[in-house]
Amino acid sequence: MSGISTYYTRMAGNNRDIDTLIIGQGLAGSILAWQLMQHGQSVLVVNQEYATSASRVAAGLFNPVTGQRFVLQAKAEAIIPAARRLYSQLEKQFRQTLFFAKPMLRIIRNEKELAAIQERKTDPAYADYLGDTVQNKLLNAPLGAIEQRQTGYLDTNALLDCLKSCFVEQHIYITTQLDYSDITVTESGISWNDLNAKRIIFCEGYVGRNNPWFNWLPFQPAKGEILTLRSNSILPDQIINGGRWLLPVHDGNYKTGATYDHDLSSTKPTEHAKLELVDAMQQLLTDKPDYEVMDHQSGVRPNTLDKNPFIGFHPEQHQVGIFNGFGSKGSMLIPWYADEFVKHITCGTDMPAEADISRVK
Template sequence: MPVNYSTIDTLIIGQGLAGSILAWQLMKSGQKTMVISDDAPPSASRVAAGLFNPVTGKRLVLQTHAETIIPAAKELYRELEAHFDQRFFHEKSMLRVIKDAKEHKSFEKRSKDPAYAQYLGEICDPPASLISSNEVFEQHSTGYLDTNRLLDCLRDYFIAQESYRSALCNYNDLTITDKTISWSGIKTQRIIFCEGFMGKNNPWFNWLPFQPAKGEILSLRTDHSLPDQIINGGKWLLPVHDGSYKTGATYDHDLSSITPSEAGKAELIDGMQKLFSSAIEFELLDHKAGVRPNTLDKQPFIGLHPRQPEIGIFNGFGSKGSMLIPYYSKAFAMHLIDGSPIPVEADICRIQHG
C-alpha cells in the first residue's frame, strides 16, 4: 500500500545498485523513502557484468571482511529473489589461469592460509581448449549478479510504492534548512547521494578522493563448446544464463570519452582470444562502456556530511558493487535508523574534510 509521502524520511539520489539496495533496506525497516534517478546513461550498474569474486588481482588478495560480506550478499539476493520470484544471483565457479611463476608463488602462499580455504581450490589440468596449458585453479564463492534484471524489478517496485521519480536532481533545486530539505514538492528529513562516479562533482562531497575508471565490456555468442565456468586470465569470459557470453573489462582513468571505443573493443577481443588455444569464432552482440566509482584507497565512501548531517553519501564501490553493496547498505541503513556505527574502513570520517 503506497504511503503518503508529503514528508519523507530519506530521499535517495541515483537508482544504480547502491541507491536501489539502500532504498530497499530502508523501506524494509519501515522508513519512508523515495528514489530520484536520471534514467539517461551513464550508470555503471547497467553496464557491469556483476561478477562476484572474493579473491582478486595478481597477488590473490582476499576481500576485507569476506567472511561477513559474502554471506550478507548471498542472503540479500536470495531475499530479493524470493520477493520478486526471479533469479538474480547465479553461482558459478571460476577457473583462474596462472600466468607465470610469480602468480604460482602467490597461489602457493595463499593456499596455505586457512582464511583462503573456502575460496581457493586445487591446481588442476586446464580444459583442452584453454591456452594457459601451464596451470589453472578453481575459485569458489564466485558467480555473477544479473544486475539489470534486479534494477528493473526494484524500479518497478519503487514505482508501485509511488516512491520513484525519473529526473535529474540539480543541486541548485534543493532547498536546505536545518529542519528539512525540499526538492520539487517533496520534503525530506535527509538526502543520500548515490550518484556513482558523478558523485565526484557533488558540492557537498567533492573533497572525497574519487578515482573513477572507465571500463568497456562486450557481449557475444559463439557455437564453440566452452567450459561452463568463468574463465579469468587477465581478461575474463563469463557464460551467461541466456547462452551468451560477456567478456571484459578494460580499465582506464582517462575519462575524456566515456563511450565505447574501437581500441577498447580490440583490446577485449585480443584478451578473450588469448584465453584459448585456437581462435574462437563469435558474433558480437553488444559493446558497452561505463565508469566505475573507484576511490583512492579502494574503500567505499559512506557517511553523513561532517557539518550538514542531513546530507549523506553512499558511493565508492569501485569494481565490486555486486559483492559489497548488500553488506554496506545494511550497515548504513542501521546507522541512519539507530546510529549503529558505520564500518570504519568505509566511513568518510577517515578522510579529512578539506
C-alpha cells in the same frame, strides 16, 4: 518537473514528509532504498539514467579473491553471506533468479602467481575460496588454473528492473535529473520542491565527484568497456579469469571484459577497446573460437583513491549523506555496506571505519 507533480498526485494521503530522499537508482541507491524500506523507513528514489551508469553495464562478477597476489576481500566472511542473503531474499520476492553461482577458473599466468597461490593454499583463511589446481584443455594455461569458489555473477539489469518496478508500483520513484540548487537544507532535514525529508542520500555513481557537498572526496573513476558475444564454439562452462575474463551468461551468450581506463575524455565505446577485448578473450583459450559481437558497452566505475567506499553524512550538514565509491565490486560490497549504513541511520551504530567519509581529511 512533471514527474514530481505526478508523484504528488499519486502519493497516499498527499503526504509530503518522508524519511529519506535517495538520488540515483544504480545498485547502490536501489539496494539502500530497499534495505531502508525493510526497516520501515519511507523513501523516494530520484533517478535519471545516463548512458555510462555503471550498474547497467557491469558484468556483476562476484569474486572474493582478486589481483596478482590473490588477495581475499577484507571482511569476506560478513560481506559474502550478506550479499547472498539479500539476493536470495529478492529472488523470492520477485520470483526471478538474480544471482548465478558459477565456479571460476583463474589462469596462472606466471611463476610469481604460482608461488602466490601455493602460499595462499596453506592459509586456512583461503580454504573456502580456493580449490584445486586444474588442467583444462580448452584453456591456454601452460601453468594450469586454480578453481576459485564462492564466485558467480549478479544479473544487475534484472535486479535494477525488479526494484524499479517495485518503487514505481509504490509511487516512490521519479525519473528526473536532480538539480543540486533545488535542495534546501533545513534544521530538521532537507526540502525539495515542497517535499520534506529527514535526509538526502546521494548514490550517484562516478558523477558524485561533482556533487557540491562531496566534491572534496578523492574519487578515481575508471572507464570500462565490455562485449557481449555469441559463439558456436565449445567454450568452458566456468568463468575464465586471466586478467581479462570470459563469462558464460544464462541466455547462452558470453560476456568478456573489461578494460580499465582513468581517461574519461570520451565515455563512449571505442573500436580500439573492442579489438583489445577480442584479442584478450582469444588469448584465454587454446583455439580461437568463432564469435559474433552482439553488444559493446562502456560505463564508468565509481572508484576511489584508497579503494574503499564513501559512506556517511556531510561534516557540517548532517542531513546530507553519500553512499558511493563501490568501484569494481558493487555487486559484492553494496548489500553489506547498505546494512551497516541502515543500522547507522536507524540505530546510531558506528560506520565501518574504512568506509566512513570522516577518514578523508
